Amino acid sequence: MIKEDVKLGENVKIFCPDLVNLYGCEIMDNTKIGPFIEIQKNSFIGKNCKISSHTFICEGVIIGDNCFIGHGVVFINDNHPRASNPLGDLEKEEDWKDRFVKTRIGDNVSIGSNATILGGITIGDSAIIGAGAVVTKDVLSNTIVVGNPAKELKKIGESIKKI
Numbered sequence: 001m002i003k004e005d006v007k008l009g010e011n012v013k014i015f016c017p018d019l020v021n022l023y024g025c026e027i028m029d030n031t032k033i034g035p036f037i038e039i040q041k042n043s044f045i046g047k048n049c050k051i052s053s054h055t056f057i058c059e060g061v062i063i064g065d066n067c068f069i070g071h072g073v074v075f076i077n078d079n080h081p082r083a084s085n086p087l088g089d090l091e092k093e094e095d096w097k098d099r100f101v102k103t104r105i106g107d108n109v110s111i112g113s114n115a116t117i118l119g120g121i122t123i124g125d126s127a128i129i130g131a132g133a134v135v136t137k138d139v140l141s142n143t144i145v146v147g148n149p150a151k152e153l154k155k156i157g158e159s160i161k162k163i
Contacts, residue, residue, distance in 0.1 A: 009047065025057075028065070046107070060102035060119075067105060070113035070131065075103055077119045106141060126156065 002014070002022045009029035014020060016035035024041025027033065031045055034053035039045065043057050046065035051057070054072040061075045078099045085095045101120035105111075109123050112131030123129065124141030133150040142156040 005041075024059075034071075052113070060100065061105070062102065063105040064107035064109065064125070066108045068110040070111055070115065072114045073111050073117070074115075075117045075119075077101055077103065079119045128156070 006022045007026040011030045014033045019035040021038040025039040025043040027045045028047040031049040036054045039057045040059040042059045044062045049067045051069045052071040056074045058077045060077045104122045106125035108126045111129040115133045117135045123139045127139045128144040130146030134148040136149040144153045
């Protein structure tokens with residue numbers, strides 16, 4: 001389902017439009033969106049990006065230009081989610097607004113398959129996030145991180161560190 005409030009740039013390719021859920025987001029020129037993807041309101045995807053299948057981009061995620069997002073990547077915008085409020089009712093958007101956090105992904109970032117990016121994180125330009133990594137804190141530009149929790153493997157251009 002692609003809602004009417006989605007803003008699409010020129011030459012955006014959405015593979016299998018019946019198998020995506022896009023609403024209230026903005027996707028810039030020449031970006032490719034695979035199947036089984038959800039991109040929520042108030043999210044932004046830059047130019048020339050590739051968003052691979054089975055990825056979840058929640059509200060408040062800003063992705064720069066020329067980014068690769070691997071298969072099954074999950075972004076989080078509430079680091080302390082709850083099912084119900086103190087009254088015992090299922091939470092509504094109003095109940096968790098104070099826990100809502102935004103996430104910023106710089107330009108030229110690559111995020112490997114099945115990575116999880118916690119809310120409130122900034123990933124700097126040209127960073128690489130290894131497959132399966134759980135990113136719990138900011139990642140500097142030109143840095144490769146791997147693992148759970150993600151730790152610096154090396155700066156791009158340096159030899160690999162033992163972790």
